[in-house]
Amino acid sequence: MLKEKLALLPDKPGVYLMKDGNGLVIYVGKAKVLKNRVRSYFSGSHDAKTQALVANIADFEYIVTDSPVEALILECNLIKQHDPKYNILLKDDKTYPYIKLTNEANPRLEVVRKVAKDGARYFGPYPNSSAAQETARLLNKIFPLRKCSQLRTRPCLYFHLGQCLAPCKNPISGGTYAEIMKEVSGLLKGGEAALVSALEEKMRQEAAKLNFERAGELRDQIHNLQQVMEKQKITSVDQTDRDVFGYAAAHGLISIQVLYIRQGKLISRDASVFPYHSAEGEAFQSFVQQFYFDSAARPKEILLPAGADTDLLSAWLKIPVKIPRRGTKKELVAMAVKNATVALNEHLSLINREEERTTKALVKLGQVLGIPTPHRIEAFDNSNIQGSSAVAAMVTFVDSRPSRSDYRKYKIQSVQGPDDYASMAEALRRRYSRLLAEDKTFPDLILVDGGKGQVNVAASTLQDLDLHIPVAGMAKDDFHRTSDLILPESFGPVHLEKGSQEFYLIQRIQEEVHRFAIAFHRQKRSKSMLQSALDSIPGVGMKRRQALLKHFGSLKKIRQAQPEDFRPLGIGDKLARTILAELNAALNDRQGE
Numbered sequence: 218m219l220k221e222k223l224a225l226l227p228d229k230p231g232v233y234l235m236k237d238g239n240g241l242v243i244y245v246g247k248a249k250v251l252k253n254r255v256r257s258y259f260s261g262s263h264d265a266k267t268q269a270l271v272a273n274i275a276d277f278e279y280i281v282t283d284s285p286v287e288a289l290i291l292e293c294n295l296i297k298q299h300d301p302k303y304n305i306l307l308k309d310d311k312t313y314p315y316i317k318l319t320n321e322a323n324p325r326l327e328v329v330r331k332v333a334k335d336g337a338r339y340f341g342p343y344p345n346s347s348a349a350q351e352t353a354r355l356l357n358k359i360f361p362l363r364k365c366s367q368l369r370t371r372p373c374l375y376f377h378l379g380q381c382l383a384p385c386k387n388p389i390s391g392g393t394y395a396e397i398m399k400e401v402s403g404l405l406k407g408g409e410a411a412l413v414s415a416l417e418e419k420m421r422q423e424a425a426k427l428n429f430e431r432a433g434e435l436r437d438q439i440h441n442l443q444q445v446m447e448k449q450k451i452t453s454v455d456q457t458d459r460d461v462f463g464y465a466a467a468h469g470l471i472s473i474q475v476l477y478i479r480q481g482k483l484i485s486r487d488a489s490v491f492p493y494h495s496a497e498g499e500a501f502q503s504f505v506q507q508f509y510f511d512s513a514a515r516p517k518e519i520l521l522p523a524g525a526d527t528d529l530l531s532a533w534l535k536i537p538v539k540i541p542r543r544g545t546k547k548e549l550v551a552m553a554v555k556n557a558t559v560a561l562n563e564h565l566s567l568i569n570r571e572e573e574r575t576t577k578a579l580v581k582l583g584q585v586l587g588i589p590t591p592h593r594i595e596a597f598d599n600s601n602i603q604g605s606s607a608v609a610a611m612v613t614f615v616d617s618r619p620s621r622s623d624y625r626k627y628k629i630q631s632v633q634g635p636d637d638y639a640s641m642a643e644a645l646r647r648r649y650s651r652l653l654a655e656d657k658t659f660p661d662l663i664l665v666d667g668g669k670g671q672v673n674v675a676a677s678t679l680q681d682l683d684l685h686i687p688v689a690g691m692a693k694d695d696f697h698r699t700s701d702l703i704l705p706e707s708f709g710p711v712h713l714e715k716g717s718q719e720f721y722l723i724q725r726i727q728e729e730v731h732r733f734a735i736a737f738h739r740q741k742r743s744k745s746m747l748q749s750a751l752d753s754i755p756g757v758g759m760k761r762r763q764a765l766l767k768h769f770g771s772l773k774k775i776r777q778a779q780p781e782d783f784r785p786l787g788i789g790d791k792l793a794r795t796i797l798a799e800l801n802a803a804l805n806d807r808q809g810e
Contacts, residue, residue: 463553466497472561575617578718591662609644610734
């Protein structure tokens with residue numbers, strides 16, 4: 218499964234979450250190219266820490282972003298959310314920086330790490346603290362904002378350099394600052410192109426004058442400005458809790474992604490892929506309604522893709538449900554749609570690969586055995602301990618997949634003592650006599666767990682019923698592992714290439730029928746032991762035993778009863794305690810084995 222998912226990874230930036238066998242997130246990482254980064258864990262040599270991580274990976278998932286910057290910020294959010302075992306960095310309370318334009322009579326710029334509800338304007342977060350600091354310094358050079366934290370009694374050096382209006386000396390009108398703040402806000406909201414062009418022109422002029430040191434400073438300023446102005450939508454400054462939905466549909470399947478924004482940060486997502494039987498828009502609308510049906514915890518806002526009925530949902534949920542038309546919210550919905558599309562394509566590709574693999578396995582198995590492709594396979598196994606509680610079990614595989622509704626159990630009735638051959642013959646005779654009587658579908662291939670003896674008995678039983686169905690035995694090696702297929706009579710073993718798809722198919726069938734037979738045998742033996750314990754209790758005859766089972770419904774419920782629960786049956790507390798003690802003793806003996 219991991220190999221299949223690795224082959225389908227997109228070549229896009231994003232974040233990946235490694236999970237252990239219990240579904241717990243044990244590592245969160247970011248990637249410029251998900252395909253290359255995630256695959257690297259499963260190839261080549263690694264240090265001891267990475268080897269320990271890879272040894273515990275049972276599955277992974279990923280979230281596609283629009284840029285490496287978004288991946289970096291999302292990684293930080295997810296690490297703080299999941300606290301993965303193998304992540305060391307970013308677990309503390311350190312957050313990414315914001316550029317703050319203060320809400321004061323004489324505003325100034327600051328680089329901060331927390332967003333407060335103080336009326337100030339916040340821009341970010343930005344992934345690089347040094348770039349944020351450098352950009353703040355650059356903006357302070359360009360715009361004559363106040364630099365000092367408290368007003369001085371006389372103008373400082375910045376006034377003489379033309380970088381401050383000196384409100385400490387000259388009263389500044391609100392209109393002047395309003396115009397400056399408008400320009401600064403416009404720049405921080407993404408209008409940096411003109412400033413970058415101006416700086417680039419200055420850099421070329423300085424280089425032409427052979428003033429390379431100044432040109433280098435301007436180059437660094439341009440780099441920092443571009444880096445800090447790179448847009449991202451993973452974290453917003455409004456700190457609103459919202460759920461963002463996106464979906465994609467194809468070939469009767471719909472994929473739905475829900476992005477959870479909490480306190481302005483993307484912290485998690487839900488992914489679902491399932492069949493739908495109506496219009497895709499109706500299926501999506503129904504999903505959203507059911508998503509919140511039993512949920513008391515709801516966000517402040519829900520964002521949906523175009524085409525959804527927001528009025529109906531908003532009236533029912535009593536919270537704003539919107540289809541964003543522009544800006545960051547629209548980009549968030551687009552991100553949810555993109556991830557839904559990626560998940561759907563991956564799911565469809567896995568289905569196609571599985572179908573190709575199973576079809577190839579069946580075709581190859583038919584070729585190995587010299588029969589037509591066996592689309593329906595039935596497999597038998599026996600189970601007993603020294604002939605007691607003998608049972609047989611049959612499992613059915615249709616096109617390489619278990620068909621559990623066709624599984625059958627058989628209590629061996631005509632065999633006394635441990636006789637594996639006779640037990641096998643009885644199970645096959647009962648199975649196919651019934652199919653003959655009911656004119657049901659017969660399998661294309663019958664497999665029995667065992668060697669040549671079991672195969673010959675199965676072939677003989679079918680011959681007695683005048684049935685011509687191919688039979689093969691699933692042989693095991695000295696280590697009780699699947700090895701070869703055994704054919705009846707004079708045919709020798711058919712060698713299965715280990716690692717081939719047909720080998721894995723036979724191995725799955727053999728393990729499944731063995732599991733089913735053992736589970737049935739344990740169930741029957743446990744029930745038999747408890748019934749024997751009930752029979753052996755003085756004062757409990759056949760009528761009383763039947764009354765107990767009818768009243769309580771099962772032996773398990775009898776064991777769980779209290780002495781007073783037996784009184785409606787005319788059983789006193791003393792006999793009730795004896796019954797409970799005997800049944801629990803029999804159960805303990807069974808579990809002790």
